[in-house]
Amino acid sequence: MSVLQLAAGVQSYDWGKVGxxxxxxxxxxxNPNFELDEAKPYAELWMGTHPSCxxxxxxxxxxLRDVLRKNPSLLGDRxxxxxxxxxxxxFKVLAxxxxxxxxxxxxxxxxxxxxxxxxxxxKGMP
Numbered sequence: 696m697s698v699l700q701l702a703a704g705v706q707s708y709d710w711g712k713v714g715x716x717x718x719x720x721x722x723x724x725x726n727p728n729f730e731l732d733e734a735k736p737y738a739e740l741w742m743g744t745h746p747s748c749x750x751x752x753x754x755x756x757x758x759l760r761d762v763l764r765k766n767p768s769l770l771g772d773r774x775x776x777x778x779x780x781x782x783x784x785x786f787k788v789l790a791x792x793x794x795x796x797x798x799x800x801x802x803x804x805x806x807x808x809x810x811x812x813x814x815x816x817x818k819g820m821p
Contacts, residue, residue, distance in 0.1 A: 701759060702726035704741045704748030710793040711738025717790035727753070736792065743785040 705723040714733035715721060719740035723729045731737075741748045744760035751758055760781065763769055767780045774783060801809060809817040 699759075699762065700753045701742060701750040702728065702753050703750050705729065705737055706739040706741060706748055707735055708738035709736055710791060710795060711736035712790040712792045713737075716792075719788050719790040722788060737790055739790070740788040741785060742787075744782050745785050 703723060703726065705719055711717055711719065713736050714731065717737035720731050720735075720737035722740050723737070724731055742750050744750070744758070744763065746760075749758045749760055752762055763782070764780045767775050770778075770780070770782070777783070806817065
């Protein structure tokens with residue numbers, strides 16, 4: 696398989712930098728479907744398989760998670776053995792305009808339980 700060009704997802708939160716001042720937005724412009732809004736705050740550029748903001752393959756529009764599930768060898772044997780058919784990380788570019796609170800991310804089991812109990816607060820875990 697050849698190299699896959701990905702379109703990263705962009706998250707807009709009020710603490711992000713606005714318009715072109717945000718590197719997350721500037722980098723997102725590499726995605727042909729992204730239109731930068733100069734009045735909007737862009738806080739994070741995500742590259743990975745997270746269900747809230749997944750990367751997609753530019754040529755096909757297919758979600759990266761689906762590509763990896765069909766082609767688990769792309770992850771390599773050691774990653775597959777430890778993490779299965781999904782990426783064990785989420786790469787983010789942050790564009791911070793306001794101070795952030797400390798964030799702690801749970802492991803997958805706790806994240807699923809929290810999402811099940813309070814989906815209005817704990818988003819993104821199926």
